[in-house]
Each structure stands twice: as C-alpha cells, then as structure tokens.
Amino acid sequence: MLNPEELLRYNRQIRLPEIGEAGQEKLKSSKVLVIGAGGLGCPVLQYLTAVGVGTIGIVDFDKVDESNLQRQILYSVDDVGKLKVDCSVRKLTRQNPHVRFITYNLQLTNQNAIDIIKNYDIIVDGTDNFATRYLLNDACVLLDKPWIYGSIHRFEAQISVFNYLNKNKIKGPTYRCLFPSPPLLELEGNCSEIGVLGVLPGIVGMLQANETIKIITEIGDILSGELLILNALNLQFHTIGIERSETSLQAVPVSEAQFTKTAYGQFCNTVTKELKHEVSIEELHRLMSENRENIQLVDVREQNESPQIEELKEINIPLVEIIDKAYNIDRNKKVIIFCKSGVRSAIAIQLLQKKFGMKNLFTLKGGVNEWLRSVKNKI
Amino acid sequence: MNINVLLFGSLAEATGKSQLEINNVLDTETLRSKLLREFPKLEKYKFVIAVCKHVVKSNTILHEGDTVALLPPFAGG
Structure with missing residues (x-):
C-alpha cells in the first residue's frame, strides 16, 4: 500500500x-x-x-x-x-x-x-x-x-x-x-x-x-x-x-x-594481470634515467592517438597489428609496452607471450594516464 | 546488384567507413569474403550480420537494394 x-x-x-x-x-x-x-x-x-x-x-x-x-x-x-x-x-x-x-x-x-x-x-x-x-x-x-x-x-x-x-x-x-x-x-x-x-x-x-x-x-x-x-x-x-x-x-x-x-x-580472453610483468611509473622514470639504451618503449595505442608524450616516443604498433609487426620488438632489451590505461598493453603482452613466448615484456601500470598524473604531481 | 552495408563501432573505425556500397555479391558469405579482401583488418573482429534489419546466423541470399548491417559487440558502460 x-x-x-x-x-x-x-x-x-x-x-x-x-x-x-x-x-x-x-x-x-x-x-x-x-x-x-x-x-x-x-x-x-x-x-x-x-x-x-x-x-x-x-x-x-x-x-x-x-x-x-x-x-x-x-x-x-x-x-x-x-x-x-x-x-x-x-x-x-x-x-x-x-x-x-x-x-x-x-x-x-x-x-x-x-x-x-x-x-x-x-x-x-x-x-x-x-x-x-x-x-x-x-x-x-x-x-x-x-x-x-x-x-x-x-x-x-x-x-x-x-x-x-x-x-x-x-x-x-x-x-x-x-x-x-x-x-x-x-x-x-x-x-x-x-x-x-x-x-x-x-x-x-x-x-x-x-x-x-x-x-x-x-x-x-x-x-x-x-x-x-x-x-x-x-x-x-x-x-x-x-x-x-x-x-x-x-x-x-x-x-x-x-x-x-x-x-x-x-x-572472454580477459587478461589476468601478472604483477611481475608490470612496471610502475616510478620504475619507468628510474629505468629511463639510468638505463635508457637497454629498454625499448612500445606504444600499442592507435597511430597518433592523443595525448602523444615526447619522452615516451619510440615505436608505435597499434594493438590490432601487434602480432604482424612483432619483428619490431627487441628480444634482448627490457620492453615496456604501454597504452592509455594499461588494458591494451596487457593484452598485447598476453598475445606476444602466447605466440612467440617472449619473456622480456612489461606493461606500464596505469599507462599514459598515470604518466600524465605523475608529471602533473611533480609540477 | 547493389548492397548497402552499414558498419558499426570498431568495424567503422577499422575500415574508416560507416557505410559502403558493395556490388555483385550473391549472399552474406560472399559479402563477408569480399569485405575481408578489401579490409584485411576486419579478419580479427567478431561481428554478427543483419540483413534487412534482422540478424542472420547462416548464409543468406541477398537481393538488389538490401541493407546489411555488421554489428560488433560493445564493451563500455
């Protein structure tokens, strides 16, 4: 009632x-x-x-x-x-x-x-x-x-x-x-x-x-x-x-x-994030200042997807093409794969591991979003 | 024979087109292979096909002027 x-x-x-x-x-x-x-x-x-x-x-x-x-x-x-x-x-x-x-x-x-x-x-x-x-x-x-x-x-x-x-x-x-x-x-x-x-x-x-x-x-x-x-x-x-x-x-x-x-x-091929394959922003900053020549940065966002970050520019392979263009990925360096938030990069790693057994791949935790936040906080 | 094709979501982004005209396709299977030849990127996408506003699950004969919609699932919410 x-x-x-x-x-x-x-x-x-x-x-x-x-x-x-x-x-x-x-x-x-x-x-x-x-x-x-x-x-x-x-x-x-x-x-x-x-x-x-x-x-x-x-x-x-x-x-x-x-x-x-x-x-x-x-x-x-x-x-x-x-x-x-x-x-x-x-x-x-x-x-x-x-x-x-x-x-x-x-x-x-x-x-x-x-x-x-x-x-x-x-x-x-x-x-x-x-x-x-x-x-x-x-x-x-x-x-x-x-x-x-x-x-x-x-x-x-x-x-x-x-x-x-x-x-x-x-x-x-x-x-x-x-x-x-x-x-x-x-x-x-x-x-x-x-x-x-x-x-x-x-x-x-x-x-x-x-x-x-x-x-x-x-x-x-x-x-x-x-x-x-x-x-x-x-x-x-x-x-x-x-x-x-x-x-x-x-x-x-x-x-x-x-x-x-x-x-x-x-x-649904959902990615279960493995922490050992994740690199934090702080760690990336450290690697970039200490060991830049031994790491490779791979952007798996679409071509020209904004925001483009000058410091992170190295190679760009959109997720859809990751297997076809995997020959561009260095087998000997520590490869840091990133996207906007960390979802696509985690999928890229899963695909590359499955197909080629690559062990040197790491996803950037929080992706470009987190990078921007860290830069903003520094300022 | 002209078929009007509507592409939604990621399919429109992958092909750069939300609408296409395809000629000389007899059925949905030949339409699918013709599209894959023209846009190899589509191979990686899952989508269902609707002919004249109805989802079809098996190969379907197409007629002049039919509209075919290619529907991927959407994730966001």
Whole structure:
C-alpha cells in the first residue's frame, strides 16, 4: 500500500491511466538489481529511485575517480576516492527516502552472482566488459530473470532486453543468441580506453530505466527480440531483430553448480594481470634515467592517438597489428609496452607471450594516464 | 546488384567507413569474403550480420537494394 506521502510524491505518474495506483504499487513492490554504478548505472539508479522502485540493489567494487565525474552524475568532487556504493546510496536516499537500497561492494563473479541475482525481479546491466555480461546472461538464464542490456562504444550504443518472458509466455532471445562468442581479443575497448562522451551513457541509462519501468508496470512494448543501436553523432537509431537460438543457449551452464565452475574471464580472453610483468611509473622514470639504451618503449595505442608524450616516443604498433609487426620488438632489451590505461598493453603482452613466448615484456601500470598524473604531481 | 552495408563501432573505425556500397555479391558469405579482401583488418573482429534489419546466423541470399548491417559487440558502460 502507498502511504499519503507516496501518493503525493508519485502523483504525476499515478495520474497516467497506464500507471495509476496499481502501477505505482507494482513499482513499490518490485526489486531491481543494478550491476555497476558507473556511466550507465548512475542514470538508471537515479531514475529508478525517483519513480519509486521499492528495492534497489547496487553491485559495484570501485571507488569514484576524478575521470568518472564527466558522466557519472551521481558523484561530486567530494566523493573522489570513496566507494561508489556508499556515495550513490547517500545521494539516492536524499533523493527518495521511500526506497530501500541494498549494496554489494564487490565484483560480480561466478561464485556470488546466483546468490545475489536470485533476490531480484529484473537486472540492469551497467557493466563495462564482456566477461561480466556473459556471466550475467547465464545467471539470468539459469534463474529465469529478464535483464536489460546496455553498452557503449565511443558515440554509439546498443540496448536490448534479454531473456524476457512476454505476455504469451514466450521467452525472448539472450545475449548469447545475439553474440554467441566474445571478440577474439578485447579490440572492443571500454570507456576508460577509448573515451566516451558524457551524455551518451545518460541517454542509454534512461532508456534502460524506461524498459525496466515498463516491465514492472506491464505497459507498452518491451525491447525484447530487438537490438536498438543508436549513434549520438548523427542521431540515427536502428532496430535489428534477433531470434532466440537454442543452439547458442546450449553454451549456458546446465546448472548452478556448473555455472560456478565456468571460467568467464578465460572465455572472454580477459587478461589476468601478472604483477611481475608490470612496471610502475616510478620504475619507468628510474629505468629511463639510468638505463635508457637497454629498454625499448612500445606504444600499442592507435597511430597518433592523443595525448602523444615526447619522452615516451619510440615505436608505435597499434594493438590490432601487434602480432604482424612483432619483428619490431627487441628480444634482448627490457620492453615496456604501454597504452592509455594499461588494458591494451596487457593484452598485447598476453598475445606476444602466447605466440612467440617472449619473456622480456612489461606493461606500464596505469599507462599514459598515470604518466600524465605523475608529471602533473611533480609540477 | 547493389548492397548497402552499414558498419558499426570498431568495424567503422577499422575500415574508416560507416557505410559502403558493395556490388555483385550473391549472399552474406560472399559479402563477408569480399569485405575481408578489401579490409584485411576486419579478419580479427567478431561481428554478427543483419540483413534487412534482422540478424542472420547462416548464409543468406541477398537481393538488389538490401541493407546489411555488421554489428560488433560493445564493451563500455
């Protein structure tokens, strides 16, 4: 039941005949889990909170970084360095005290996903990598939950509702039905690697929140069986039909026990960072001043990708060409591979080790971003 | 026979084109090999093919004026 305060608060949407008090009560009794409180997660959380979803779970392991503020508008300058789950709940509770928040300060894994997801009706994807999306997909298939997919690449985005049981009791396609297998290597960078315009995750997150609200209140048409692609630069929207594929679904673990044994990181070629192959900025400064002739610097970003750093200029091999142009890599020097944040350089090392067994490769921890920070701090 | 090809995300970046016209391809498989010959970089990318706004999983006959979309998955969020 809605109390008088709530009736007042939600008056504008209760007035809509499609929602009414009944719809508002459905929102109040619903439980939605948002995975990731980042670019997509922030607008999703803000709107689900505002419209009065009764229980909202938030999964996030990260802390607020200064570079998040350009798009993750739940956070402010004072939040930098603090846990996203704490900062978001503090802000959201002020926005709507009628909502119950449950936080999970952790990374979603094959060990904890089932136990968390099973408590919710709908799951919203605010993740930034393939491994978690396949994991989330499989957990939702096993638990019969719909999930709302959103992802971003520079100015483009994809949105869909997966594993949704429609009114005719027909289940829609899943992420695996659309993309049966992940990219060969993470050529498809995330926002920290390839950049993102602040407003785009806002648009996408609001569309995800819109789908969530429609599912809960059972109104409108759900974006199931369709992939919406949007381009913020030319404002073109494309809708592509997708079928549920039993063949693709065979790859989903058959049981929760098997799910906990499925190696999603490995499946998606995710790089597990080995510390011994990492060089810190301080160490790089030291090596460059003491031993410059014995190290080789390899930039695996795209040609002319900014910012270009004069001191780090030696050779440039974009990640896509790393195997083809590996002959340029010195076998006898200490080779320091770098990119913007350290993701692509770690992949490059993994590929080179696999293909040529090179042992003299090191990734620059934090990449160019960290280099710039160290230079700024010195000044 | 003219086929209109739309490229999204990393595929548009790898080829430098978000839209292409390809002639004389009978089906999606010949389209794929023609694109790979023209843009060898695409070989490393995974993408699904949609013909006339519908994802196709097996080789599909193409008709004059069809629009084919090449869709890579996006990682960011």
